[in-house]
Amino acid sequence: VKLALVLGHAATYPAPGSGHRAQPSRKCSAAAALGGVLCRAALDDARVPPGERDDVGLYLGVCHGRTELVERAVRISDELGLMDFCDPVAFVNSVASAVTGHSARAAELGGCSFVVNTGVLSGIDAVGLASLGIGGSGAGIVLAGGVESAPSRGASHPSKLKDTPVHGTGGAVLALAVGSAGTVRAGALGEEAVCVRAYRTGREDPAECFASALHGARARAEDLAFVAGCGSFAREVLERFGSRADWFQTREALGYLGGAEGAIACSVAARSLARRHGQGRCAAVVGVSPSGACSCIIFGPDPGPHPEVAAHG
Amino acid sequence: MRREAAITGLGVVTTAGVGLGSLLRALRTSGTEPIASDYLSGRQFPFAALPSPWRSESAGDVSCVDILDACMRELVRSSGLAPAEYRDRRTAVVLGATAGRYPRWRPELSPMRVADAVAHRDFDEQATTLEFAQRWQLAGPTFTVCSACSSSASALAVGHGLLDTDQCDRVIVGAAELLSWFDVHGFRTAQLLSRTAARPYDAERDGLMLGEGGGLVLLERPGARPAFARLLGAGQSTETHDIAQPEPSGAALTRCIGRALSDAGLRASDIGYVNAHGTATLANDASEAMCLARYWPSGCDTWISSTKGLTGHLRAAGGIVEAIVVAAALGGGFAPHTRGCRRFDPTFSFNCVLDAPVSQSLQHGLSITRAFGGANVALVLGRGDPRRWLGARVLS
Numbered sequence: 001v002k003l004a005l006v007l008g009h010a011a012t013y014p015a016p017g018s019g020h021r022a023q024p025s026r027k028c029s030a031a032a033a034l035g036g037v038l039c040r041a042a043l044d045d046a047r048v049p050p051g052e053r054d055d056v057g058l059y060l061g062v063c064h065g066r067t068e069l070v071e072r073a074v075r076i077s078d079e080l081g082l083m084d085f086c087d088p089v090a091f092v093n094s095v096a097s098a099v100t101g102h103s104a105r106a107a108e109l110g111g112c113s114f115v116v117n118t119g120v121l122s123g124i125d126a127v128g129l130a131s132l133g134i135g136g137s138g139a140g141i142v143l144a145g146g147v148e149s150a151p152s153r154g155a156s157h158p159s160k161l162k163d164t165p166v167h168g169t170g171g172a173v174l175a176l177a178v179g180s181a182g183t184v185r186a187g188a189l190g191e192e193a194v195c196v197r198a199y200r201t202g203r204e205d206p207a208e209c210f211a212s213a214l215h216g217a218r219a220r221a222e223d224l225a226f227v228a229g230c231g232s233f234a235r236e237v238l239e240r241f242g243s244r245a246d247w248f249q250t251r252e253a254l255g256y257l258g259g260a261e262g263a264i265a266c267s268v269a270a271r272s273l274a275r276r277h278g279q280g281r282c283a284a285v286v287g288v289s290p291s292g293a294c295s296c297i298i299f300g301p302d303p304g305p306h307p308e309v310a311a312h313g
Numbered sequence: 314m315r316r317e318a319a320i321t322g323l324g325v326v327t328t329a330g331v332g333l334g335s336l337l338r339a340l341r342t343s344g345t346e347p348i349a350s351d352y353l354s355g356r357q358f359p360f361a362a363l364p365s366p367w368r369s370e371s372a373g374d375v376s377c378v379d380i381l382d383a384c385m386r387e388l389v390r391s392s393g394l395a396p397a398e399y400r401d402r403r404t405a406v407v408l409g410a411t412a413g414r415y416p417r418w419r420p421e422l423s424p425m426r427v428a429d430a431v432a433h434r435d436f437d438e439q440a441t442t443l444e445f446a447q448r449w450q451l452a453g454p455t456f457t458v459c460s461a462c463s464s465s466a467s468a469l470a471v472g473h474g475l476l477d478t479d480q481c482d483r484v485i486v487g488a489a490e491l492l493s494w495f496d497v498h499g500f501r502t503a504q505l506l507s508r509t510a511a512r513p514y515d516a517e518r519d520g521l522m523l524g525e526g527g528g529l530v531l532l533e534r535p536g537a538r539p540a541f542a543r544l545l546g547a548g549q550s551t552e553t554h555d556i557a558q559p560e561p562s563g564a565a566l567t568r569c570i571g572r573a574l575s576d577a578g579l580r581a582s583d584i585g586y587v588n589a590h591g592t593a594t595l596a597n598d599a600s601e602a603m604c605l606a607r608y609w610p611s612g613c614d615t616w617i618s619s620t621k622g623l624t625g626h627l628r629a630a631g632g633i634v635e636a637i638v639v640a641a642a643l644g645g646g647f648a649p650h651t652r653g654c655r656r657f658d659p660t661f662s663f664n665c666v667l668d669a670p671v672s673q674s675l676q677h678g679l680s681i682t683r684a685f686g687g688a689n690v691a692l693v694l695g696r697g698d699p700r701r702w703l704g705a706r707v708l709s
Contacts, residue, residue: 028556054568058551062459063437077424084498085424091499092557092685095411096438096459101686104551110565112549113688114467115459117410117439125456134474135458135467135549201454201480202402291443293454 001218002303004131004176006194007141008045010038011267013254014168026072026089030149030169031065032099036106038173039143043107046175048141050108057111059130060173061122061146061259062099064166068149069093099147109143112136116259120231121201121287122146123172123262124295128199131297133178142178146263147171167255172267193302194270197282201295206237209294210286217282217298221245225281226272228265233288245284246272262287266297273299315477315576318484319540320697322392322531324384325637326489327624328361328524331383333391335364337641339623340649343669347510347622347653349522353492355420358506360492361524361625375417377527378444380489381408384529385449388485391701392531392538396450398483404453405481406446407472409464409488410438411629415495427494441489453481459629461684464488465528466632466692470547472532482533488630489527496523496628503557505594511626512653513591513619514598514665521592524625528633540697542640545677548573552687559597559683563604566681566689570608573679573691581608584615584693585675586648588635590683591619592626593653597683602661611662616673618666622653632682632690639678639694644702647672 012034027033043053073090077083085091092098100113112135116126123146129135130144150166176196198216200209214221221241229235230250238245248268250261257264262285269283282300325332328348329339339348349359352368362368367375388394398404415427439457446455454475460467465488472484490496500506500523507520532544550569554560574581587609590601609615620638627634642648650666657665680692 057549063439074424074427083423085502088499088503088557091502094495094499095461095685097411097461097464097684097686097688098556100460101551101556101688104687105553105556108553110550110553110568112467112470113460113551113686114464114549115438117437117457117459118455119437119439129456129471129474132474132478132480134478134480135471135547136474203452203454204402291455 001197003196003199004178005302006174006196006270007177008042008175009172009267009270010041010045011172011264013170013264028093028102029066029069029099031062031147032102034149034169034171035060035099035103035147038145038147038171039103039107042143042173042175048175053108054110055140056109057136057142058100058104058109058113059126059142059144060100060103060115061126061263062096062115062148063117063119063122063258065099065147065149066094118293119289119291120258120261121289121293121295122259123266124285124287124297125201127174127263127266128201128295128297130176131178131196131199140178142176143173144176145171145173146259148258148260166258168257170257170264171260172263174266174270194273194299195302196297197300198298201293203292204294206233206286206288206294207240209296210237213296213298217300219282219298219300223282224284225276226269226283228269228285230261230265230287231289233286270299317535318473318476318532318544319535319537320530320542320544320640321533321538321540322388322394323529323541323637324387325528325634326380326383327526327634328364329623330364332387337645340638340641341647341670345652345655345668347522349510353418357420359510360522363525375491377441377489377491378448380527381445381487381529382448384487384527388529388531394531400450400452402452403482404451405475405484406442406451406453406455407468407484407486408442408457409468409629409632410441410457410459411461411464412495413438414440415493418492418494418497422494460688461686462628463632463682463684463688463690464629466682466690467688469544469632469636469692470549470690473544473547476532476534484532485529486532487527487529487633490628490630491525492523507593510653511593511622512655513593513621513651514658514661515654516656516658518593518595518598521594521626524627526624526627526634527630528637530633530637539701541701542643542697543695544692545695546573546577546693548576548691550689552689557685559600561600563600566601566604566683567607569689570691573693577693579677579693584677584679585673586639586642586678587615587617588639588680589617589619590681591621593621602663605663609663611664613664615664616648616666616671617663618649618651620649622651635680635682636692636694639680643675643678643694643696644699646674
């Protein structure tokens with residue numbers, strides 16, 4: 001089972017408790033700037049040359065990123081006594097997909113580009129949809145992940161928007177080769193590539209979602225070497241399956257990071273698996289959102305090309 | 314090339330009225346003047362307003378979910394979808410969105426007052442999707458897709474992919490938009506609003522006209538029930554030219570259309586009708602025209618029009634409503650005309666439908682949407698079961 005090969009990745013996390021926040025900028029939001037940097041780094045890691053990026057698609061999970069731009073625009077408009085946005089650039093950058101737009105421009109991507117917003121599951125769902133090639137009109141290589149930014153405390157406006165719960169600016173982007181015939185070009189993940197073996201999402205009991213993903217990946221709970229949880233997914237669910245996998249919870253480690261949480265969890269899980277290459281183990285990412293939705297991705301070792309694909313070159 | 318999806322139910326609300334019947338009547342009606350209203354804006358700018366009962370000063374607290382509700386009621390009626398089916402875990406919802414839940418526009422709403430009125434949770438684009446799912450007790454996966462003004466077209470591509478990869482058995486896809494503070498002040502600051510009305514492809518066009526409305530479609534596998542139309546393929550591309558300005562050469566849009574045709578396994582000559590983006594801004598129409606002329610130059614058999622003179626620019630909902638327009642054109646055997654275009658720009662060279670709809674049997678159609686951030690989406694549709702359109706006329 002191989003939905004997509006992980007060719008490369010890039011990630012940055014706010015240090016726990018650092019309270020690192022975005023500096024408002026007219027040019028673009030901190031999430032958009034970070035997205036561009038991560039996309040370029042992930043493509044470099046995957047060794048995709050600049051001339052081959054016209055078809056590369058981009059799926060980013062974003063919930064709150066660019067809020068600091070709206071706050072800045074509101075503050076300036078208020079100070080100047082304007083009824084309108086303070087400038088047209090602020091308006092364009094306030095649209096959620098400005099994050100993907102800026103990121104795609106920075107990395108010179110010409111494929112599909114859109115934001116997936118499913119709350120704290122956004123990053124997982126972006127990677128999941130991308131690995132299935134959904135919405136990508138046949139793109140071979142896609143970038144998927146999530147970025148988030150929080151308003152600078154100094155710039156925060158005395159309005160309800162200041163209640164932004166995001167704890168910092170961070171994100172992760174994976175470079176994926178969709179389908180079973182991708183060429184193995186492992187980057188920082190190691191010599192042996194990691195692949196996405198299953199993706200499940202729905203409004204169901206987290207244990208059911210987890211079990212369904214394991215089934216889809218043809219794996220058992222004891223095959224898992226590592227599990228990264230995000231949102232409110234708890235270790236107790238794993239224990240019900242008898243799993244003794246190493247455990248990482250993005251929320252506990254990094255605080256609330258909105259759409260970036262799932263992407264960071266994917267990055268951590270894929271890297272963890274790459275460090276264990278040759279052991280035949282799998283890694284899982286599971287998230288639960290306050291709306292009751294659950295998403296799960298199983299990463300596993302690359303089973304190699306399908307025999308028919310290999311036979312036909 | 315992927316498996317086709319059947320559009321087996323739909324619901325739509327536009328300035329023409331509630332329901333497919335109203336939209337069909339308006340599309341078939343000759344008349345060159347755009348449908349513009351100034352009742353809410355106090356003549357500050359014209360826009361394509363919602364019909365009654367939303368068309369009143371007291372309806373200021375109407376939300377996008379109210380529009381989606383009306384669309385969903387029609388979708389359920391037109392498809393015969395049972396509550397057990399739409400509440401099933403295998404029924405996914407994919408909605409497009411541009412921005413969060415801002416209040417409906419009022420002349421006196423200042424940025425500060427809006428900021429005070431909008432809680433952080435409302436700023437989240439998925440707020441509308443979650444409220445809609447909650448109202449209809451939808452138990453399947455829900456996704457909010459954002460690619461600005463092409464959001465619902467991207468949502469259709471995602472929904473098609475969810476079905477194609479067996480992630481679900483049916484998908485409800487759509488979006489709704491109201492005249493929000495965000496849109497009015499944003500587009501006005503960007504100097505993109507027309508002072509008169511939308512005149513797509515007109516030599517004297519001066520900007521876009523915002524609209525209110527929305528649409529929903531039900532995507533299922535072929536054979537589940539008679540189809541209004543078939544979704545055959547989708548193409549997407551991103552323009553890296555500028556975050557707000559379209560690429561003058563239309564090269565990325567050309568790639569996007571090529572991908573859609575390839576995804577559907579069709580050639581450009583197979584397309585009988587194209588519903589173009591046609592916002593009536595100088596930059597969009599000029600770059601889009603260059604691309605359209607590459608695929609469908611003047612003299613070929615493909616008809617092209619923009620219907621934003623009727624519906625206004627519906628931002629996130631534009632893609633879904635225009636896909637429904639293409640479905641109606643294929644089902645009704647006509648190419649809608651470009652309302653608002655009085656003198657076709659002489660520098661453009663494609664078969665634009667002007668003055669009145671053209672009656673013609675059509676097999677395949679294409680819908681184009683573009684957006685800030687450079688996201689282009691092209692959708693290819695095929696004609697469905699003609700009996701469904703008889704039913705639509707009865708419903709009207």
